[in-house]
Amino acid sequence: MAGFAELGLSSWLVEQCRQMGLKQPTMVQLGCIPAILQGRDCLGCAKTGSGKTAAFVLPILQKLSEDPYGIFCLVLTPTRELAYQIAEQFRVLGKPLGLKDCIIVGGMDMVVQALELSRKPHVVIATPGRLADHLRSSNTFSLKKIRFLVMDEADRLLEQGCTDFTADLETILASVPAQRQTLLFSATLTDTLKELQGLATNQPFFWEAQAPVRTVEQLDQRYLLVPEKVKDAYLVHLVQTFYEQLEECSIIIFTNTCKTCQILCMMLRKFNFPTVALHSMMKQKERFAALAKFKSSIYRILIATDVASRGLDIPTVQVVINHNTPGLPKIYIHRVGRTARAGRQGQAITLVTQYDIHLLHSIEEEIKKQLDEMKVEEAKVLSILTQVNVVRRECDIKLEASHFDEKKEINKRKQLILEGKDPDLEAKRKAELAKIKQQNRRFKEQVGQTLKRQKAKSTSRGVQPQPQVPTLAQEQT
């Protein structure tokens, strides 16, 4: 198998890889580095933990060393923590170059960031919202000469999830030159491939790992059927079991809302598990502090929302527990990908209630693998059930008393005002958008049902179906 030198990387970079413990290139690095060095755009789709970051950092550093200037490269990524992680890889691998990088993320001082940007760093690593704010409000820096635009977790940047980056991306794309190399990476690129192809037009090179299953082989994936009402007792039981069994290991628990995340963190602490929370309602400093404590294994349990589901690379994580079954298979893929990284072993357990069976099926269909059922000793769960319920109720009351929900609203309004937006107008706009989305959803459902009915009719008559699709105009009237 080719080594890093055979991929066309300079000897100083090969040495950097060696010092970092990267002995052989991974498949995605083998596939993408030569094409990027040739000057081509690249769309790289490979499993979680397969080394996609170094697949773009290494060739960019090589090109930067040949023609060093600032700002040479812009990396966009959906979360703040991920921006710091990517910057770290640039820093370590680019040390001999005296690389200057700059991290532009929300929740940090804008003036300090503006100053750093004006000093022309070689690489800017940013979340779209804050970078777009800088572009709109300041003329002390320019992205007009960048050679590389990287979008890490590119599908997340383009999809319209709870954080919609569309407007910010428009601002950013209008500020970068058309003549550039565009590199797009994710473990789940294919969902937004069409949109992505519109961004990468310079002899684009699409590299996808060929594998029958979309999650990594070393990952032991199970589901645990639990009645909704006693879910928390099962969670405490699982944490207890893993915490005792695996002395050196860390556990990430994913939940669906900031509030549940906060409550479960309080609850696990009451049971004396060293737990930290990570969600978007925490102040940025608290978020960094929580992650630092978890990374250094001071706290071995992290309970997080999907703000931590993508990209985070923490080698000690051996277990991922999904407290809720993810509504989208790709969220599942990223969540469970926080363990079993870089060839290591890992376990993922998803709690599935009576209401989530269909979600489990769509996950299995998407990853092309059936999850094994996990069995636990029911008697042990029963023995802690009352205690868990009492503690949970206490935590609910405590959080209610701290006005958590109101704080959420106030924070949202503050953030919008800081962004120069009118919170009331924004609320109106959101409501209209939700209405349109709902109409579109209903329309799609109608189409699906019509097609199904026609298919059923025609198969019973033995003829080909002729789709009669209702028009959008019909639906909207």
Ligand SMILES: Nc1ncnc2c1ncn2[C@@H]1O[C@H](COP(=O)(O)OP(=O)(O)OP(=O)(O)O)[C@@H](O)[C@H]1O
């Ligand atoms: N060639 C290599 N040999 C050994 N380890 C490597 C190699 N390349 C990268 N790694 C390590 O593998 C781990 C995962 O890499 P990385 O974070 O880039 O994964 P990823 O593919 O971006 O995952 P995700 O989709 O979850 O973001 C890191 O700790 C990294 O240092």
